[in-house]
Amino acid sequence: MPRVPIWATFAIAAVLLASWIAALAGSHRKLAPLSPLDVPRGDYSITLDFPPERFHQLRLQDAGRLVEVRGNTVYMKDMAPSAVREIAGNYWVASIARWDGR
Amino acid sequence: MSRVIALPLALPAPRSSRRLARLLKGFAGVAILLLAWELSVPLVGLGPYFYPAPTHVATAFVDLMRKGILPVYFADSMLRYVAGLSIGAVLGVAGGVLIGLNRGAAMTLSPLLKFLFAIVEVAWIPIFVVWFGYGLKTIVLALVYVVFFPVLYNTLLGVRTAPQILVNALRSLGANRLQVLRYAILPAALPSIITGLRVGAGFAFRGLVFAEIIAAKTGIGYLIFEGTQTQQTARTIVGMIVMGLTWLAIDQLYLRPLERSTVQRWGMSVDAEQRR
Numbered sequence: 012m013p014r015v016p017i018w019a020t021f022a023i024a025a026v027l028l029a030s031w032i033a034a035l036a037g038s039h040r041k042l043a044p045l046s047p048l049d050v051p052r053g054d055y056s057i058t059l060d061f062p063p064e065r066f067h068q069l070r071l072q073d074a075g076r077l078v079e080v081r082g083n084t085v086y087m088k089d090m091a092p093s094a095v096r097e098i099a100g101n102y103w104v105a106s107i108a109r110w111d112g113r
Numbered sequence: 114m115s116r117v118i119a120l121p122l123a124l125p126a127p128r129s130s131r132r133l134a135r136l137l138k139g140f141a142g143v144a145i146l147l148l149a150w151e152l153s154v155p156l157v158g159l160g161p162y163f164y165p166a167p168t169h170v171a172t173a174f175v176d177l178m179r180k181g182i183l184p185v186y187f188a189d190s191m192l193r194y195v196a197g198l199s200i201g202a203v204l205g206v207a208g209g210v211l212i213g214l215n216r217g218a219a220m221t222l223s224p225l226l227k228f229l230f231a232i233v234e235v236a237w238i239p240i241f242v243v244w245f246g247y248g249l250k251t252i253v254l255a256l257v258y259v260v261f262f263p264v265l266y267n268t269l270l271g272v273r274t275a276p277q278i279l280v281n282a283l284r285s286l287g288a289n290r291l292q293v294l295r296y297a298i299l300p301a302a303l304p305s306i307i308t309g310l311r312v313g314a315g316f317a318f319r320g321l322v323f324a325e326i327i328a329a330k331t332g333i334g335y336l337i338f339e340g341t342q343t344q345q346t347a348r349t350i351v352g353m354i355v356m357g358l359t360w361l362a363i364d365q366l367y368l369r370p371l372e373r374s375t376v377q378r379w380g381m382s383v384d385a386e387q388r389r
Contacts, residue, residue: 016366
């Protein structure tokens with residue numbers, strides 16, 4: 012039988028696992044001020060460390076309704092808790108706060 | 114009478130140090146190229162849009178990583194690549210075995226396959242976009258199309274050149290068709306199948322860039338295209354370098370070991386012939 016390069020596969024799996032754990036930890040840290048996320052859908056302001064590019068805006072549009080971009084902050088409406096958790100897992104998201112929608 | 118014994122002047126270097134020396138030479142080549150590129154930028158006198166320096170490219174790489182764009186694009190590309198390669202390989206092997214063992218299927222399908230083989234995947238992508246829209250389905254289908262033919266033809270070659278003496282021996286021992294396939298034909302065809310896989314994997318990697326340029330909004334191919342569209346040529350070059358390095362990694366870490374453990378081991382390559 013062909014020998015599978017185990018160490019390369021193991022290294023790739025380890026990197027994927029580490030990034031998943033890092034995303035999970037980052038998500039918990041960013042969502043700590045918001046917990047519990049029990050509202051069915053809410054409005055949030057999502058701040059990045061840099062002005063969002065088209066890539067980030069498209070990702071955020073998948074999670075809710077993008078209303079406005081001001082500096083490094085994106086204002087979103089109608090975000091489900093699962094979508095907020097998913098967005099918080101991205102390391103390029105610096106912080107998430109509730110937004111009164113105005 | 115005295116005897117003269119000739120001793121070698123120096124012992125050959127161990128394999129690990131030879132590998133290290135080869136690696137260092139490779140790095141030296143890359144370093145010289147980068148230095149020449151960096152030094153040529155002020156001489157050429159063009160802006161970063163036309164001719165970015167290696168430092169611009171490195172900055173673009175860091176920026177793409179910091180903003181989370183490159184990891185997502187890379188993951189999307191790899192998902193499409195692995196899916197397309199896996200499905201194409203399975204279909205190619207199955208088709209090759211079917212056609213190789215069945216004369217009727219060979220006569221019916223051969224003209225059609227030759228016709229389809231002549232049409233490059235880039236010609237199909239616009240039609241796939243009409244049928245399946247932009248994204249994963251279209252790209253995976255294009256890659257399946259690219260991988261299918263080399264795997265199929267190599268499998269066919271392997272099946273048809275399986276030693277008849279083994280097939281006859283198994284039949285005389287009372288083996289059924291499935292047992293003949295499992296114990297004689299497939300092992301004999303395996304080196305050809307692996308060669309087909311390696312060729313298909315290379316074709317699929319090139320096809321991935323084409324497909325993502327036309328039919329995706331993410332991926333390394335899209336990054337290459339988007340970089341020039343947004344006048345960020347350094348990002349295009351980052352995409353090209355990532356593609357090249359990824360292919361090197363796939364080839365060195367997976368395809369070559371796989372080939373070594375099958376094709377070369379069983380004496381079907383030039384290297385193996387020379388070693389004897």
